[in-house]
Amino acid sequence: MTMMSAGIAVLGLLLSSPAVVIGAMLISPLMSPILGLGFSLALFDFSETRRSLIALVGGAVVAVAFTALIVLASPLKAPTAEILARTRPNLFDLLVALFAALAGTFAIIRGRGETIVGVAIATALMPPLAVVGYGLATWNMPVLGGSFALFVTNLMTIALSATVLARFYGFGHYLSSQQTWAQSIVLLLVFVGMSVPLGFSLTRIASETVTASKVRSYLSERFGPLSRVTQLDIDFDRDPIAVRGVVIAPRSKANDHANLEKGLIALLRRPLKLQVDQVLMSPGTGAIDAQRVELQQASASTAAENAEVAVVARLVAVGAGISPDDVTIDRDHHRVTATAAPLPGATGATYRALEQRMNAAADSWQVAIVPPLSAFPEIRFSRSADTLDEAARGAVLLSAWEAKRWNIVALAVPGLPDGDPPAKPNLIQRRALAVANLLRTQGIKVVAAPVAARLVLAPVREGAEP
Incomplete structure (x- = not known):
């Protein structure tokens, strides 16, 4: 049922068909384990909590994997309005999930199961997971992150709302006062923690x-x-x-x-x-003439945009030494990405300078040149120095730029203390800390590596030569 629901959901999203998406909501089986999680939390029944979590995680993984396979096999991969609508969770999404969870829990407790169908439509648990699969298949991280945040918002809200209503109806009455207070405080903190970022998102959307x-x-x-x-x-x-x-x-x-x-x-x-x-x-x-002119203007606008894209693609392709067909164009964000061909004698600095010239020439487009894989530049210190001079700072910044272009999130810094820095770091450690601090400012995570190892960054050298 999970796979069939996920398949219907992702096809409805790719076709931008709300009716098909609603059909996926109707048969989605994820509501029961989420409500089961809420009741188990109310009862402090950790074995039932474990069973519910296993069912949820298993169902979510199956749904994401199945939808990703469908998207990979589909000729339609463009983001539709139905997909984009599930990438920006806000406070209203939390409130929808809250009311739906209260209605679903009430229906179970009072034996009015016919309302579960309406609750399943309102909470829309499966479509966000299908969008996660779409984002994974297309490697669109903003879409993947936004839809996953929406699914987690619905999941947490439904489960915790079920916990609250279950306690209201007397489930878990044997709990001690300390357990009750701890449960209430945790629920309050979780709801507040989710509400704050979602409130900011709603404010931005309203603005x-x-x-x-x-x-x-x-x-x-x-x-x-x-x-x-x-x-x-x-x-x-x-x-x-x-x-x-x-x-x-x-x-x-x-x-x-x-x-x-x-x-x-x-x-x-x-x-x-x-x-x-x-x-x-x-x-x-007349109105007909106005509409005709409007259509002509729209066609001209589209043609102009296509021409602009073609010019930018050719410009980047020539600079990167590749075919224009190998240039990736993101029209929505005006971003161009190209993996450069190896150029004789070119270094990372060469490709970064090429990217800067491309950005200056491409006007409103943001160009990203991915350089060929190569060794990172060595970072040299003068004798007994533990601070980065201009050349060393440039080498570190170049390493951070290359890491971002290669989608490397962490770099190993030889000599970096593992854990908290010592009270009196030696010269090698001070140099490694200087490199690590500059990398962190560029959004690169750093990890320790043995001094003797030549890992991602060249080792920080001791020696008489600058």
Whole structure:
């Protein structure tokens, strides 16, 4: 049942069909072990807790693996609206799961099982897991992380809400007062801990919605009541935010682009980049003509975007020494990734400089060049020095850049103390700590390695030569 539910869910998500997704919710068997977990927590029945957790983990792993296989075999891999809707959990998702869990627990206790179907639809446990499988198959970490957070939110909320209602109806009445207080405090802390980040997420979503509404109203006001804002896309992930829209308006209401952007910046009180395509109509133009012009404008806009993508792909391909077909384009985030071909005499610094030049030439696109695998640069210290000079600092930063491009999350630093630093570290340890501290500022995890080993980073050398 888990595999069939997961299969229906992922196909509904890929087709962006809410009806199919609802069908997956109806047959999802994950509700029972989650509620079982809640009752076992109320009773302090740890054997039942273990059984419920095994069922949940097993079902989740099977669902994720099965959906990932379906996505890998599917010709449709583009993220749909149904997929994206399950990647940003917020406080409302927690409240939906809370009310659904209370209803489900009440139905079980009072013998009104017919409402479980409605609860299963409301909590939507299987679709988030299907999105996790989609994110794993496409290696889209933001989608995977967001959908997994939504599943965990629903799981924790349902289980703990079931615990609360079970205690309210007298389950676990034999518990001591200390157990009851400990249980209540843990439940409160978990709910508060989940509510805070979800509340921030909801606030951000609300802010983005208000911003989009302000932008649409501003454009409608500037172009007059006879105008129409047909397309409006706002990319909040870029800095500054990018606003792109298409406005159909009378020819007499044409606006200067610079003035529009200044006015919008003053209204929102934040920097932004505005791109508005103005479709200006002559007096007496009918609705059919306006729609035809709108379609032509949309087609032209798509063609222009495709042309821009092609230019960027060729630019990056030439610089990286590869075919344009080997360049990965992320249109939604304006990100280009390319694995560079080995260039004679090129070092990591060469590829990093190439990436910087590409970013300068690609304007609004973010270019990431993945260099060929090679040894990390050596980090040299002057005699008796334990601080990083300019050359050593550059070598460490280059190592961090290469590690990120190779998706390496941790680097081994020879000589780094294992655990807390000693009260009086020796010269080798002080040098290793200097390297590790700079790597941490770049988001790289560091681990200790023997001084004699040549692992990820070159060993910190003692010696007379600088």
